[in-house]
Amino acid sequence: TKKITEEALQKSFDIVTRKAADAVAKPNLPAGGKYYSGRTEASLIRTLDVTWTGTEASAPVGFNIKKGGLPSIFMMYGTPRYMKVQAVYDAFYSSETEGEVLNAQKEVFYKAMEELE
Numbered sequence: 001t002k003k004i005t006e007e008a009l010q011k012s013f014d015i016v017t018r019k020a021a022d023a024v025a026k027p028n029l030p031a032g033g034k035y036y037s038g039r040t041e042a043s044l045i046r047t048l049d050v051t052w053t054g055t056e057a058s059a060p061v062g063f064n065i066k067k068g069g070l071p072s073i074f075m076m077y078g079t080p081r082y083m084k085v086q087a088v089y090d091a092f093y094s095s096e097t098e099g100e101v102l103n104a105q106k107e108v109f110y111k112a113m114e115e116l117e
Contacts, residue, residue, distance in 0.1 A: 004112045005057050006050050011104040013048045016061050019091035020044055024072070028087055043069035062092065 024041045026033035043063045050059045063069025076092070078084030091097060 002052070002057070004108060006048075008105040008108040009050055009057060009059050010048050011108060012101045013059060013061055015100050015104060016091060016097065017044065017046060019097060020062060020088065023085065023087035023091045024075070028085075029075075030082065030085060039068035040071045040075070043067040043072070 021041065021044055022028065024044070026036040026038075029036055040063065043065075045060055045062060045064055048059055050057050063072040065073075072088060074082070075085040075088045077089070
């Protein structure tokens with residue numbers, strides 16, 4: 001079951017990471033990327049690191065705040081001066097992303113169940 005769970009987490013991680021990377025790419029940022037430095041994009045976690053605590057698995061996804069990802073929070077939620085970047089917010093919280101992740105996980109688990117039959 002650990003292998004199946006990790007495969008489902010990997011597919012979920014890939015979906016969210018792809019969307020987040022697209023959202024913080026220079027052409028998709030406010031002002032056409034005028035203030036783009038590349039640090040936020042570089043802080044995106046790109047490798048899956050699954051941590052098991054008993055029977056629960058977790059994996060960090062998104063931006064590493066310690067490695068320059070702090071602006072992602074301001075992009076995601078906005079500030080009094082700047083509107084949020086909807087694509088960054090949607091990469092993590094939209095119903096579309098949630099549906100894609102759910103479908104990917106179902107696919108992995110159903111495939112594993114079929115192999116057991």
